[in-house]
Amino acid sequence: MFATPDESFQPSPDGPDGCPLPGIVASFTPRLAELAFEPGFVAAVDQHVAMLRELLYAQGPELTPRPLDRAELADYALGFLDALAEIGWREPVGYDYAVLRLTAICWLVREQGLLEV
Numbered sequence: 169m170f171a172t173p174d175e176s177f178q179p180s181p182d183g184p185d186g187c188p189l190p191g192i193v194a195s196f197t198p199r200l201a202e203l204a205f206e207p208g209f210v211a212a213v214d215q216h217v218a219m220l221r222e223l224l225y226a227q228g229p230e231l232t233p234r235p236l237d238r239a240e241l242a243d244y245a246l247g248f249l250d251a252l253a254e255i256g257w258r259e260p261v262g263y264d265y266a267v268l269r270l271t272a273i274c275w276l277v278r279e280q281g282l283l284e285v
Contacts, residue, residue: 188249192277196270196273196274212263217276220241220272221236224241236280244273248270
């Protein structure tokens, strides 16, 4: 699972197929509750969601949205977690860029129903 501030960070693919999305959702769903009380957190997560949508959804010269592909988001998340592991990232008590990005991934997974089989 993901680290608390006292532990070292170790990414763990929780899905049987090595998919990191179940672990991200399990770890960062509690952060979604903060959206109700932290307007700054809401705005920051929304920006990360928009960046992820642009990165993963956009296609063609019109940048027409297409359905989010679970495999593409999982690949992105796995690469992001690998980068965090390389730098020895630890989840802070508050939030930083990584927490915002992981919370945005969690929100997208839940919003798009990407864990439902």
